[in-house]
Amino acid sequence: MRLFVNVLLSGVAQGMVFAAIALGLVLISRATGVINFAQGAMAMFTTFLAYTLLEHGIGYWPAFVATLAIGFVFGGLVERTLMRPLQGKSPLNAVIVTIGLLVVLEGLAGSIWGNTSRGFPAAFSQQGLAIGTTRVAFSTFDVFTVGAVVVLVAAIVALFRWTNLGLRMRAGAFAPEVARLLGVRVGRLFTLGWALACAAGSLAGLLVAPVSSFSPYYMDLYLIYGFVAAVLGGLVSPVGALVGGLVTGLATAFVGGYLGSNLEPMAALVLLLIVLMARPQGLFGTAIARRV
Amino acid sequence: MRRRGRRPVLYRSWVAVGAASVVLLAACGAGVGWTSGAGAASTTGVTKSSITIGATVPLTGPAAPGYSEIAPAMDAVFKWVNAHGGVYGRKIKYIYLNDKYDPSTTAKLTRKLVLTDHIFADVGSLGTPTDLAIQKYLHAEKVPHLFIESGCNCWSTSKYPEELGWQPPYTTDGKILGMYIKTHFPGKKIGELYQDTEFGKDFMKGIQMEVPASAIVSKQSYDVTTLAGAMTTQMAALQAAGAQVVAMATIPAATALAMLPAYAIGYTPQYVVDNVGADAPTVGPLLSSFTQLATKTSSKAAAAPGLLNGVITNIYMPAESTATNPWIKVEKAILEKYTTTTVWKKHGLDGNTEYGVALGYTFVQALQAAGKNLTRTSLMHALDTKAKSFHTPGLVPLRYSTKVHYGYMGSEVVQETTAAGTFKTPAGTWPSTKVLSPVYTTTTGRGPVKKYTGKVPSVPKALAKLAG
Numbered sequence: 001m002r003l004f005v006n007v008l009l010s011g012v013a014q015g016m017v018f019a020a021i022a023l024g025l026v027l028i029s030r031a032t033g034v035i036n037f038a039q040g041a042m043a044m045f046t047t048f049l050a051y052t053l054l055e056h057g058i059g060y061w062p063a064f065v066a067t068l069a070i071g072f073v074f075g076g077l078v079e080r081t082l083m084r085p086l087q088g089k090s091p092l093n094a095v096i097v098t099i100g101l102l103v104v105l106e107g108l109a110g111s112i113w114g115n116t117s118r119g120f121p122a123a124f125s126q127q128g129l130a131i132g133t134t135r136v137a138f139s140t141f142d143v144f145t146v147g148a149v150v151v152l153v154a155a156i157v158a159l160f161r162w163t164n165l166g167l168r169m170r171a172g173a174f175a176p177e178v179a180r181l182l183g184v185r186v187g188r189l190f191t192l193g194w195a196l197a198c199a200a201g202s203l204a205g206l207l208v209a210p211v212s213s214f215s216p217y218y219m220d221l222y223l224i225y226g227f228v229a230a231v232l233g234g235l236v237s238p239v240g241a242l243v244g245g246l247v248t249g250l251a252t253a254f255v256g257g258y259l260g261s262n263l264e265p266m267a268a269l270v271l272l273l274i275v276l277m278a279r280p281q282g283l284f285g286t287a288i289a290r291r292v
Numbered sequence: 293m294r295r296r297g298r299r300p301v302l303y304r305s306w307v308a309v310g311a312a313s314v315v316l317l318a319a320c321g322a323g324v325g326w327t328s329g330a331g332a333a334s335t336t337g338v339t340k341s342s343i344t345i346g347a348t349v350p351l352t353g354p355a356a357p358g359y360s361e362i363a364p365a366m367d368a369v370f371k372w373v374n375a376h377g378g379v380y381g382r383k384i385k386y387i388y389l390n391d392k393y394d395p396s397t398t399a400k401l402t403r404k405l406v407l408t409d410h411i412f413a414d415v416g417s418l419g420t421p422t423d424l425a426i427q428k429y430l431h432a433e434k435v436p437h438l439f440i441e442s443g444c445n446c447w448s449t450s451k452y453p454e455e456l457g458w459q460p461p462y463t464t465d466g467k468i469l470g471m472y473i474k475t476h477f478p479g480k481k482i483g484e485l486y487q488d489t490e491f492g493k494d495f496m497k498g499i500q501m502e503v504p505a506s507a508i509v510s511k512q513s514y515d516v517t518t519l520a521g522a523m524t525t526q527m528a529a530l531q532a533a534g535a536q537v538v539a540m541a542t543i544p545a546a547t548a549l550a551m552l553p554a555y556a557i558g559y560t561p562q563y564v565v566d567n568v569g570a571d572a573p574t575v576g577p578l579l580s581s582f583t584q585l586a587t588k589t590s591s592k593a594a595a596a597p598g599l600l601n602g603v604i605t606n607i608y609m610p611a612e613s614t615a616t617n618p619w620i621k622v623e624k625a626i627l628e629k630y631t632t633t634t635v636w637k638k639h640g641l642d643g644n645t646e647y648g649v650a651l652g653y654t655f656v657q658a659l660q661a662a663g664k665n666l667t668r669t670s671l672m673h674a675l676d677t678k679a680k681s682f683h684t685p686g687l688v689p690l691r692y693s694t695k696v697h698y699g700y701m702g703s704e705v706v707q708e709t710t711a712a713g714t715f716k717t718p719a720g721t722w723p724s725t726k727v728l729s730p731v732y733t734t735t736t737g738r739g740p741v742k743k744y745t746g747k748v749p750s751v752p753k754a755l756a757k758l759a760g
Contacts, residue, residue, distance in 0.1 A: 135558030
C-alpha cells in the first residue's frame with residue numbers, strides 16, 4: 001500500500017515535469033509545424049543562467065522570474081535568427097537546425113559552467129509531506145511543481161481561447177496564408193510561439209534541476225519523455241500535453257515500481273506505440289481530418 | 293614525333309626520382325638503425341628525450357562529472373616528473389582524448405592515438421564498456437593497455453597479456469563490504485541497489501558470496517544510460533521491503549539520486565556504498581540542493597553532511613580527510629603546483645584527483661623499474677616482476693605478477709562521519725573518515741577475505757621532499 005501510494009505520487013510529480021516539456025514542444029509544433037529537439041537544451045541553458053544569478057546572491061524568486069523572462073526572449077531570438085530563414089523550406093531543415101542548436105548549447109554550457117553535476121536549489125522543502133507518522137513521496141516542492149505547471153497550462157489555454165491574440169495565433173497556425181490575407185502578422189506570432197515555448201521550457205528546467213543531477217545533459221532524457229507526452233496528447237493541445245505528461249509519468253512510475261526501473265524508458269515507448277496504433281492523432285488530436 | 297621524343301625523358305626523370313627516393317629511404321633506415329644501435333629506443337612512442345602515452349577518458353557527457361578530473365591529475369604527476377628531468381632523461385607526454393564514455397568513439401580515438409600519435413602505451417583509459425571496445429585492437433597492435441580505470445573482473449586474462457587493471461576488482465570490494473555487513477549487521481534485512489552493468493553485477497557477486505541469500509530482501513537496479521532523475525521508485529521499493537541495510541554499487545550521481553528520494557520519504561537505512569560512488573566531495577555537491585532552501589540561501593550550499601553522515605564504504609588509498617598522512621600531503625602538493633587546469637582550484641584533493649595522482653605515480657614507478665632501455669617488453673616485464681615493491685599510495689602493494697593483472701586487491705572498511713571531524717575541499721565541508729576495520733585482501737573468486745599484515749608502501753624520499 002505504502003509502495004503504491006509512493007509510486008502514484010512520484011508518478012504525478014514526474015508527469016507534471018514531462019507535461020511542461022511537452023507543452024513547449026506543442027506550442028512550437030502547432031505554431032510552426034516544427035519539432036524542437038533543442039527544447040531540453042534551451043531549458044538547460046536558461047537554468048544554468050538561473051544558477052549563475054543564484055550564485056551571485058540574487059534571491060530565488062527574482063531569479064525565477066528573470067529566468068522565465070530570459071527564456072521568453074531567448075525563444076523569440078532563436079525563431080527570428082535561426083528558424084525564420086528556413087520558413088517555406090523542407091521541414092527537415094528546421095529539424096536539423098534544432099538538433100544543431102542542441103549540440104551547440106550543450107557544448108557551450110559545458111565550456112562555460114563545466115561538465116560536473118551539481119545540486120540545484122529548490123523553491124520549497126523537498127522532504128516528503130508527513131501523513132500521520134509516515135512520509136510520502138510528495139514534497140512541498142512537488143506541490144509547487146504541480147501548481148506551477150497547471151497554472152501555466154491554464155494560462156496558455158486562456159490565452160488561446162479568450163484573447164484576440166490567441167485567436168490570431170490559432171488562425172496563423174491553422175491557415176497561415178488566409179490569416180496573412182486577413183491582416184494577421186503571422187511571422188510575429190511564430191516568434192511569440194517560440195518565446196512562450198521556451199519560457200515553458202525554462203519553467204520545466206527549474207523544476208527538474210533540483211530532482212536530478214544538474215549538468216549540461218540533465219534534460220536529455222526528460223526531452224524524450226516530454227516528446228512521448230506531447231505525442232500522446234496529440235501535439236496540438238496544451239491540455240493534451242498536460243494529460244499526456246501525467247499518463248507518461250504514471251506509466252513509467254508504475255512500471256518502474258513494480259516491474260523494474262530498467263523498463264521505464266521502454267514503458268514510455270510501448271505506451272507511445274500503443275497510442276499511435278490505436279489513435280494515431282493522439283488522445284486530444286484532430287489533425288487527421290485536416291490532413292486529407 | 294614530339295610525344296615519342298619526350299617519353300623517354302619523362303621515364304628517365306621518374307626513374308631518377310625513384311632511385312633518389314630509394315637512396316633517401318636507405319639513408320633514413322640507416323639513421324634509425326644507427327640510433328637504436330647507440331642504445332636509444334626504437335620502440336614506438338619512445339625517443340631519447342620523450343615518452344608519448346595516451347588515453348581515452350570522458351571529459352564531457354554524463355560520465356564526465358568527477359571522472360573528468362582524473363586525467364588532468366595524472367598529467368600533474370607527469371609535469372612534476374618532467375620538471376625534474378623526466379625518467380631517465382625522457383619527458384612524459386600524455387595525450388588524453390575525450391571519448392564521452394561512448395565505446396565507438398573510444399575505438400576511433402584509440403586508433404588515432406596508435407596510428408597518428410604513435411603512443412608507447414595506453415595508460416589510464418576510463419570505463420568498462422569503453423576499454424572492452426579497444427582490448428582486441430591494442431592486443432593486435434601489441435600496445436600495452438595499462439591501469440584501466442575500471443574494477444571489472446575482466447582485465448586479468450591470459451588472452452590479453454598486455455592488459456592491466458589497477459583499482460580493486462568490484463567483486464573484492466563486494467566481498468570485503470559483504471563480510472563487514474555479515475559480521476556487524478546480523479539478522480538485519482539487506483537490500484541491494486546496483487548499476488545494471490559489470491560494475492554493479494560484479495560488486496553484488498561479492499556481496500552475495502558473504503551475505504546469506506535469505507537476508508537479502510530486495511534487489512533494485514538502475515540503467516546508467518537512462519539515469520536522469522531521482523530514483524524514487526527503487527528507494528520506495530527497498531523501503532516497502534523493509535531493508536535496513538542497503539548495499540549500493542552506484543556511480544556518484546546515482547548515489548545522490550538514490551539518497552535524495554529516500555530522504556524525502558523518510559527512509560533512512562544504513563548505506564553501505566562501494567568506493568566508486570561514496571566519495572564525499574564528489575557526491576556531496578549533488579546533494580546540496582536538499583539541505584538548504586533556495587529561498588533562504590544562495591545555491592552554494594554547504595553541501596550535505598547530513599545525508600552522507602554515517603555512510604559505510606571501503607577505501608584502498610588513504611582517506612582524503614587524513615591531512616597528516618604523508619601520501620595525502622604529497623598528492624596535495626603535486627596537484628597544487630602542477631595542475632594547469634582549474635582542477636585544483638575547483639576540486640582540490642577529492643577521490644578523483646587522488647586516484648589520478650596515484651595512477652600517474654604508478655606509471656612513473658613502472659618506467660623507473662623498466663630501466664634505461666625502455667621497450668614495451670621491458671615495461672611489461674618490470675610490471676610483472678617488480679610491481680610488488682613499488683611505492684604507490686595504496687593501502688596494500690600492487691598485486692601484479694605474471695599470473696595476476698589486477699592492481700590493488702585490498703581495502704579497509706570506513707565510515708564517513710562527522711563524529712570523526714570534518715574536512716574541507718573547494719566544493720564544501722565533508723564528514724571525515726573513521727576506520728572501521730583492518731585492511732583486508734581477497735581474490736575475485738571464492739577465496740577467503742584475509743587480514744593484510746604486510747607493510748604499507750611508504751612515500752619515496754623524492755616525493756616527500758615535494759611536500760616540504
